[in-house]
Amino acid sequence: MTKFIFITGGVVSGLGKGILAASTGALIKAREKKVTMLKFDPYFNLDAGTMSPYQHGEVFVLKDGTETDLDLGHYERFLDQDLTGLSNVTSGKIYSSVISKERKGEYLGATVQMIPHVTNEIKRALFNLAEQSNADVLVAEVGGTVGDIEGLPFLEAIRQVRLDLNGKDVFYVHTTLVPFLETSGEQKTKPTQHSVRELRSIGIQPDVIVCRSRTPMTKQMREKVALFCDVGIEGVISLPDLDSIYQVPLFLEEAGYGEILSRFLGFQGEPNLEKWQDLSQILREEKPPVKIGIVGKYVGMKDTYLSVIEALRHSCLKNRVDLKVQWIPSEKLEGEGNLNLLLSLDGIIVPGGFDRRGVEGKINAIKFARENGIPFLGLCLGMQCAVIEFARNVCGLKKANSTEFDPETPFPVIDLLKGQEKVKRKGGTMRLGAYPCKVKKGSMASEAYGSDLVWERHRHRYEVNGDFLSLLEEKGLTVSGIYPKQGLAEIVEIPGHPFFLGSQFHPEFTSRPGRPNPLFDSFVKAAKRRANQSWKS
Numbered sequence: 001m002t003k004f005i006f007i008t009g010g011v012v013s014g015l016g017k018g019i020l021a022a023s024t025g026a027l028i029k030a031r032e033k034k035v036t037m038l039k040f041d042p043y044f045n046l047d048a049g050t051m052s053p054y055q056h057g058e059v060f061v062l063k064d065g066t067e068t069d070l071d072l073g074h075y076e077r078f079l080d081q082d083l084t085g086l087s088n089v090t091s092g093k094i095y096s097s098v099i100s101k102e103r104k105g106e107y108l109g110a111t112v113q114m115i116p117h118v119t120n121e122i123k124r125a126l127f128n129l130a131e132q133s134n135a136d137v138l139v140a141e142v143g144g145t146v147g148d149i150e151g152l153p154f155l156e157a158i159r160q161v162r163l164d165l166n167g168k169d170v171f172y173v174h175t176t177l178v179p180f181l182e183t184s185g186e187q188k189t190k191p192t193q194h195s196v197r198e199l200r201s202i203g204i205q206p207d208v209i210v211c212r213s214r215t216p217m218t219k220q221m222r223e224k225v226a227l228f229c230d231v232g233i234e235g236v237i238s239l240p241d242l243d244s245i246y247q248v249p250l251f252l253e254e255a256g257y258g259e260i261l262s263r264f265l266g267f268q269g270e271p272n273l274e275k276w277q278d279l280s281q282i283l284r285e286e287k288p289p290v291k292i293g294i295v296g297k298y299v300g301m302k303d304t305y306l307s308v309i310e311a312l313r314h315s316c317l318k319n320r321v322d323l324k325v326q327w328i329p330s331e332k333l334e335g336e337g338n339l340n341l342l343l344s345l346d347g348i349i350v351p352g353g354f355d356r357r358g359v360e361g362k363i364n365a366i367k368f369a370r371e372n373g374i375p376f377l378g379l380c381l382g383m384q385c386a387v388i389e390f391a392r393n394v395c396g397l398k399k400a401n402s403t404e405f406d407p408e409t410p411f412p413v414i415d416l417l418k419g420q421e422k423v424k425r426k427g428g429t430m431r432l433g434a435y436p437c438k439v440k441k442g443s444m445a446s447e448a449y450g451s452d453l454v455w456e457r458h459r460h461r462y463e464v465n466g467d468f469l470s471l472l473e474e475k476g477l478t479v480s481g482i483y484p485k486q487g488l489a490e491i492v493e494i495p496g497h498p499f500f501l502g503s504q505f506h507p508e509f510t511s512r513p514g515r516p517n518p519l520f521d522s523f524v525k526a527a528k529r530r531a532n533q534s535w536k537s
Contacts, residue, residue: 002130004158005139006161006172007141007174008142008155011191018075021074022077024257025075025139026249036130037072038139044090045092058303060307062083062085062087068087072088073306078513086125086129089126094121094122094125123157172204173208174196175212176195206229213241223236234260237252290316290322290524292347293325293326308379310508311507312349315516329358330362342372347377348375350366350378355404359405370497375499375523380505380506384502413468417461436455436485443493444495446480447522478494
């Protein structure tokens, strides 16, 4: 029988419920149990693919092509295992399935209602993942906060699960905020009390309450929460702000959370936490800085490029350097005056995106990196901008562009994928998920990967136009990665440059702590070399 751990949140959003869920999974895996994870997202979109990054952060792509909430990225990174679309369930998927069944006549004679039809569909998704994964433990996070109208069906469904399983094999963890009032100089537990009361009114009694705060809670504060929320003192876990999300699993273990999980799991013995201990040791070390500029169009929110930042952190930890990120809005680089600020950088990343806003600034930054020997990594749109820049300024095609930005360009070096011109629906219709890439021997990419065939994840509609490949290569842009089935350019690079490489795919999605993606690792190595030269000079 699969055991179920449900993670809920209260008071406010953004408390790190996803990190707690991922850390819970990591601590279970450290106890040699097979674990899988699921995110219940109450929004009515079928998936995250059509949402603005300003509203919901980045869209994370699974290997099977499912576009998901960014918390799935945390799950994969902390578990170091790939998940599938079964691990992301939205209200849109649930209601779509219920309505489809009603139209097919599967509920003949019944008035279709929230209970039991919608809640049964939610539980069906949960139990289906448990069966398909054959996991010992399934950790499910309920998005949003307790009290949200759209989240109520999911809370009712997870309440029913304990009843369905006769009160066994079900564990509830609730995350809340314990604010600090500057005026009185004390922490306040009242928001936590109200949040737990709201949860209990639904019929869910938490087994553990994880209290988020700026600083650790006193024992007196924890006792107060235990008394008013009917949870043993050992079940009130104080989780203050930490320097790194990768310190959370060890912190929770030391706070007694791991022991509580062990009792629930029936685990005997010591967990294997060596990986997290090694990471924690590296995090504490003094390391020389490496300054990386991210030239993007969505730099107002850190979650927009979350996987890019995490992939950089993984590589910086491996290379024993301290990551210093400089956010550069690409629109500010559309003139020539601001480009000199790029000279102080040790490396430049141009990440993915859509539409033409800020694209010319990205192209200017790439030109500057190419001409000044600054390590450059282009991701998806960043790789396409590198091709446009090279076509314009090296191949002499001054009006080269992507048909996404200029449908009338005489030199469409970037164009729609074959078949995409017929696509009318936006959701789930891009080139999505993991595809093979054949890597050219002797290239930067080959040296990075150490393999001639790799699999990486995609999310795009446009590609390098094959009609221009011979000219680009003739002028010195090497196509070092190809999708074998269609001959599509997957990686481009410039030989002789300290590091100049762009990938059509998103290598950040497969990076893991302790096992960074090879392209990010090679990029950071090159940035470290440039930083070393700066230190010596």
